[in-house]
Amino acid sequence: MATGHIFPRRRYDQVSFIFMLIGIPFGIGFEVIVVLPVYHSSMTSPIVGLHVALTLFITANVAANMYWVITTDASGRSLGLPSVLKSGWKYCHECQLNSPPRSYHCAHCGECVLRRDHHCVFTGCCVGFRNHRYYLVAVMYLWIGAIYGVTYSWSYIWQEVGGATVANVLSLVAPHIAVVVGHLDLYTFTLMSLQAMACVLVFLTTYLFFYQVALVRSGQTAYERRHGVTMYEGTSAADNVRQLLGERWYLTWVWPSVRSRLPGDGMQFRTKPLIDELEDWKNL
Numbered sequence: 001m002a003t004g005h006i007f008p009r010r011r012y013d014q015v016s017f018i019f020m021l022i023g024i025p026f027g028i029g030f031e032v033i034v035v036l037p038v039y040h041s042s043m044t045s046p047i048v049g050l051h052v053a054l055t056l057f058i059t060a061n062v063a064a065n066m067y068w069v070i071t072t073d074a075s076g077r078s079l080g081l082p083s084v085l086k087s088g089w090k091y092c093h094e095c096q097l098n099s100p101p102r103s104y105h106c107a108h109c110g111e112c113v114l115r116r117d118h119h120c121v122f123t124g125c126c127v128g129f130r131n132h133r134y135y136l137v138a139v140m141y142l143w144i145g146a147i148y149g150v151t152y153s154w155s156y157i158w159q160e161v162g163g164a165t166v167a168n169v170l171s172l173v174a175p176h177i178a179v180v181v182g183h184l185d186l187y188t189f190t191l192m193s194l195q196a197m198a199c200v201l202v203f204l205t206t207y208l209f210f211y212q213v214a215l216v217r218s219g220q221t222a223y224e225r226r227h228g229v230t231m232y233e234g235t236s237a238a239d240n241v242r243q244l245l246g247e248r249w250y251l252t253w254v255w256p257s258v259r260s261r262l263p264g265d266g267m268q269f270r271t272k273p274l275i276d277e278l279e280d281w282k283n284l
């Protein structure tokens with residue numbers, strides 16, 4: 001089920017991908033090489049080991065889940081789509097294939113993606129039925145990692161720039177202006193720029209994570225939420241979580257290779273009227 005490529009094809013995605021590929025290791029290197037030794041007089045202390053282990057676990061999970069997002073084929077090409085148009089299906093003129101319900105064509109990927117959520121610019125591929133789990137976990141760890149990094153280096157940075165004065169707070173918002181007017185030197189400018197980018201990452205990942213949590217809870221894709229489609233909602237929030245993260249949803253945070261079988265094949269989905277009908281039938 002591999003996609004056969006890792007590096008994004010679209011220029012905009014390539015820039016985002018490279019920015020992330022350089023930015024994340026740079027931020028982690030800063031925390032471990034510069035900040036960590038300042039806070040701990042002995043580098044052999046168990047607390048240092050705990051910070052390093054936590055950093056490694058978060059980073060490895062972000063990288064591995066993003067790798068799974070990219071290398072998992074989100075399209076329906078391998079499924080042998082039917083030549084006869086079934087009820088609820090639509091014909092995709094670009095793919096020249098019959099496309100199942102909840103599947104949409106992505107102009108950037110050049111294919112129809114099963115239960116398509118959105119096109120991710122940081123991985124350069126679509127998020128859908130088969131790889132949504134990895135995307136969600138990657139976003140969760142990016143969010144945790146960003147908050148962890150910002151809070152960990154916060155007091156070190158204020159200490160280096162001379163305290164949380166009004167001028168210093170303003171220079172966090174616009175470090176490029178602060179260095180031009182001579183308020184920051186090259187080192188403190190670098191510190192402030194890093195912290196400013198980390199704060200942006202915190203806001204961005206907070207939004208992405210909670211938006212995804214809302215989608216999971218309601219059993220909708222981003223497209224369905226925008227267009228008010230509610231017919232695929234499950235019987236409960238827990239059922240919606242299982243639909244997206246699989247049967248062993250509670251273990252998906254551990255590592256992407258942990259198996260969690262998804263219900264269905266990505267082509268047929270239970271619809272709300274049918275679920276309601278089943279519930280009525282059970283209550284008879």
Ligand SMILES: [Zn+2]
Pocket residue numbers: 092093094095096099104105106110111112
């Ligand atoms: Zn298509």
Ligand SMILES: [Zn+2]
Pocket residue numbers: 106107108109110118119120124125126127
């Ligand atoms: Zn796409």
